[in-house]
Amino acid sequence: MRLFVHGFGVLGVGFDQPFTQGIGRLEKIPIEQHAALALRRRFGRLSKLIYTAASRAIADAGVNDPSKLAVVGSTAMGEVSVSLDLLAQIHSSKGKTLSPKLVPNSVHNSPAGYLSIGYENHHPSLTVSQGWLSAEAGLAAASDLLTSTSCEQVLVVSGDEADPSWVGRLVQAGAADWAENLEQEAFQECAAAFVLGPEPGGRNLGSLSAGVERVSPDQQGLAEMLKRNEVLPGREAEIRVRVGAGGADLQEIAAGELGIGRDQIHLDGPGQGTCQAGAMASLASFIINNRSGELLLLGREIDEVGFIHYKIA
């Protein structure tokens, strides 16, 4: 099902401040413009990012009553800094002395929970997490929610914080291909939000379709998968593949299956968003920088392929 984009908001490295190599962390998150002190003082860093992006999207869409939006959150790592702090406290006190304030923020749905409190929203709320394909998974879940419930609009929020200490620790642990590919991974902190509906809204930016599917080990059937999801990119479509686990392979397969030249498929490299938040950043950049056209964004992780197909209205 194609969804129509009524508004969007983005916050991140590359938008609110220039790209940096390596791990890009925002110097300032303007959360005080959007959430009351009593609420925001409870936020972890990811909640600040997501709440700000969500507020920008709601304002962009001209939504008068945000309490009527269903919410879908997506994040690969959740509140990583909080998780690390908790692990350090568990380690030092053998579990006995933990900050009760940190515990609620350790669940992946804490940003969505704060959104419901801040906007006094009693509508359905889902949070999904599919590794580096979480952004695609969040948009797909929004589509399923709109199809199967009486919700009329969905706020999709997606983001990940960049915590250098956490990434460093995993690298120290030799976490498989991460250590080798860290330069390419280029963690750029980012959150993006979309207000989506099943029909064009008063403000109609475009339409999108997204999904995450596990593919056969040889990855054949990509074109079939896109067709099944009613994604038929035109000849002029911009096609981007995220570098990372198997990005180059995916570029070759996509070229073969879509019947186009490999050079027509752009590889998103360092600083262009290769983690899950980067998918939203690529999409946001496309929306900001183009007045017409369409984008097919492909990503791969292990044996899953994610796609976002966006057409500017």
Add this chain to the structure above:
Amino acid sequence: VRKTQIAITGIGAVSAAGPGVDRLYRGLKRAKRVFTPNRRFDLDIDVTVGAASGECFAFHDCANLDSPTGRLCLAAASECSSDARHRGSGPPDGLVVGTSTGGQLLNEEVVFPLLGARTPFSFDYRGQGCMAAPTRLVARALEIVGPVQTVSTACTSSANAIALGAALLKNGRLKRVIAGGGDALCRTTISGFHALELTGEKMCAPFGPERPGMTLGEGAGFLMLECLDDVRAEGRECLAELLGFGMSSDAHHMTAPPDDGAGAELAMSRALKMAGLAHGGVHHINAHGTGTRLNDAAEAAAINRLFGADVPVMSCKGLVGHTLGGSGGIEAVASVLAIRERRAFENIGAEVPGEDCPISLVPQGGLDLPDRPVILSNSFAFGGNNCALVFGAP
């Protein structure tokens, strides 16, 4: 909203009651608890837990580093898939897994040595440590080719996963989805709930007058969901129907419900509406019933307002503990078993409700249900996240 009817053609579960649905059924029938003091983790916390036995984790296709949560999920999902195959179902073409902790136990194992300036083992974060690690393990082992999704909404994760699985069928692209979820115990969970003063040394007593707190558990539960029209057209048997689901947000507090359980009531009302049922149409409620003072009182208040005080209520947590992201899946399996047996299982841990819980509990020995029972199953979570599922006889 599409009106696709959803059939349940297979079930699978692992928990403190043992590996497999039959062990869960026998546990519910005999009402014998198997809670033990935590011995798995070296923590300075005295806590009783519902730990799953080694058999529940020892799945033949797993590698040494596959996450314990993934192993529990795989054991339950494999049983579910086999069960459905016995009823003539083909392989699933979609998978939705709910989990609150994903690969967190492995992350603990990696980060702890680093904090102690020791070298940890090497692992694959994206395959074994991230939230989607259990989903990826199950998808690989069951050779699922198609949409995959990981829901992480704390203790509603697998209930929401089942709802999302039904949504995938309702949008018409898939024929068969395996949905549910699980969680293994980990240090973060035990320490976190202890910090919030929600756990105790004594065993839980859901809705009882004395409620010492929740007993944490671990396990997984899965359902095979198909379009009822397809199942009927092929002359196949189904175990039960998923008649509806309802989701809501409390918009109140991150870890405590409002006293009146308004968010819970909204989720239940939405589930009933999707099922096309009046309030009188529900014969039994498999409650969230964690055994904490605030949660049980709020849920009981919501149940009382919607259904009155007479609908018999039980909580599976008296038997298997609170399995967090797995609870909705295990309780869905228990609801299907109650429909199969036409019998409500007793509320283990408390025979009479506390004064602050104006509901009726299923008494010792259980209760007969009508020939075509309708059962409501509740799940509530941190973040004020609520999900209710309605099951009916086929």
